[in-house]
Amino acid sequence: MLRKPLQRVATEEFWALKGIELGIKKGEIVGVIGCNGAGKSTLLKVLSRITEPTTGRIELFGRVGSLLEVGTGFHPELTGRENIYLNGAILGMSRFQISKQFDAIVDFAGVEKFLDTPVKRYSSGMYVRLAFAIAAHVNPDILIIDEVLAVGDAEFQTRCLRKMEEVSSNGSTVLFVSHDLNAVKSLCTRAVLLEGGSVSYDSSPEQAIQQYSSRGQFRNTLAYSHNAAAALITQLLFLSPEGGETSVIDVAAPVRILTEIEIREGTENLELCLRLELSTGVYLGSIRTPAGILDVCGQYPGRYQILLDFELPALLPQTIQLSAWLHVPKVKLYDMQERCRRIVILNSSLNHASRFDLDNGGPLGFVPTKISVDRVSTN
Secondary structure (H helix, E strand, O other), X not given: OOOOOXXXXXXXXXXXXXXXXXXXXXXXXXEEEXXXXXXXXXXXXXXXXXXXXXXXOOOOOOOEEEEOOOOOOOOXXXXXXXXXXXXXHHOOOOHHHHHHHHHHHHHHHOOHHHOOOEHHHOXXXXXXXXXXXXXXXXXXXXXXXXXXXXXXXXXXXXXXHHHHHHXXXXXXXXXXXXXXXXXXXXXXXXXXXXXXXXXXXXXXXXXXXXXXXHOOOOOOOOOOOOOOXXXXXXXXXXXXXXXXXXXXXXXXXXXXXXXXXXXXXXXXXXXXXXXXXXXXXXXXXXXXXXXXXXXHHHHOOEEEEEEEEEOOOOOOOOEEEEXXXXXXXXXXXXXXXXXXXXXXXXOOOOOHHHOOOHHHXXXXXXXXXXXXXXXXXXX
16 A cells, blocks of 8 residues: 555666667577567567667568567467468568468478467467468568577577578577576577667677676675675685686586585584576476585584586586575574576487486476585684
C-alpha cells in the first residue's frame, strides 16, 4: 500500500544503449556477446527497426531478415502456411518470390505435417525453426539472429550455423547474438563485447571471448558476514592442465579448481561445496570435499589451499558458472560466494550424438578424481 499515493514517484534515467559506434562491412559475420542486460537484444531491435533510437542514427543498406524473440512477427491465429506468406510480405518479398522459396522453407523447418495448423498450437521449438527458415530463405542482405536458437535442439542449431555460413558466403552480412561462445568462435569473423549498453571490446572472436571470460573475476563479497570472521574463502581459481589460471577449457579435459580458505578459529566437520550451473541458470551439479578431509583445517587455524580435480560430462560448448560455500552441513554457514567464477567450454571434439543430455540426465553429483589439502601459512 502506498503511503502517499498522489505523490509523484522519482524516476531515474536509464540508457539501454549509449555511445555505440559500429561499422559492419558486407559479408562479415559479427558475434555480439555479453552478460544478461548488457544491451545485446536491444541493439538487434534497433538494427531491425523495431525500436527507434532516442538519439543517433542507423544506416542500413539492403533487405533485413531478423529472428529475435520467439514468435515475433507471427500471427497466432494464422496457420504455418499463412505465416510464411505474411512474414515474407513484411520482409518485402512478392508472393511469387515467397512461393519460389516455399518448399525450401518448409523442408528446413521440418513442419510439413503442421503447415495448416495455427501457429498458436506450435511448440517454442517449432516456432523457432519456422521463423529461422523464413528469415534465412528470403535472401536477406543482412541477417540478424538473437539467442533464441538456444530453444532448438543440437541438430537444428548445427543446421542453422551452416545456413548462416552459407548466407554469408553469398555476400550477406550476419549479426549473431549467442551465449554459445563456441558457436561465436567457430562461425564469426569478428566479435563485439557489450557491457552496460556500450561496446567495451571489438576484435577477433578469440580475443573478445577471452576478454568476456576475464570479466568473471573473483568477488570477495561475504554472505553471512557475522560468521565470516571464523572461516572464509579467500581465493577461487580454475586451473589449466599445466597449472596456470585459465578461463577456457576443453570439455574433454579434466577440471581443476583451486580454493584458498582462511580458518581463524577451530571448527569441526568443515566442508567445502562447489556448485556448477550453466550461464542460463540451469543447475548442473555440485562437488563436495569428502567427510573428514578438512578436519585438519579446523584443528590448526591458518590458510589452506584445496585442489579438486573432476571430470565434466560431454556437454555442448557453453559457459559454466561457479559458486562456493564453506560450512558445517546443516549447522553453520561460514562463507558463500555466488557465481564468482566462470569457465568457457570450447573446442569440443565430441559429436552431438555423444553429448550429455542434461534435460534427461538431471543434475550431477561430481566425484573428485584427485584432491589435496595443503597448509600455506599459519595465523
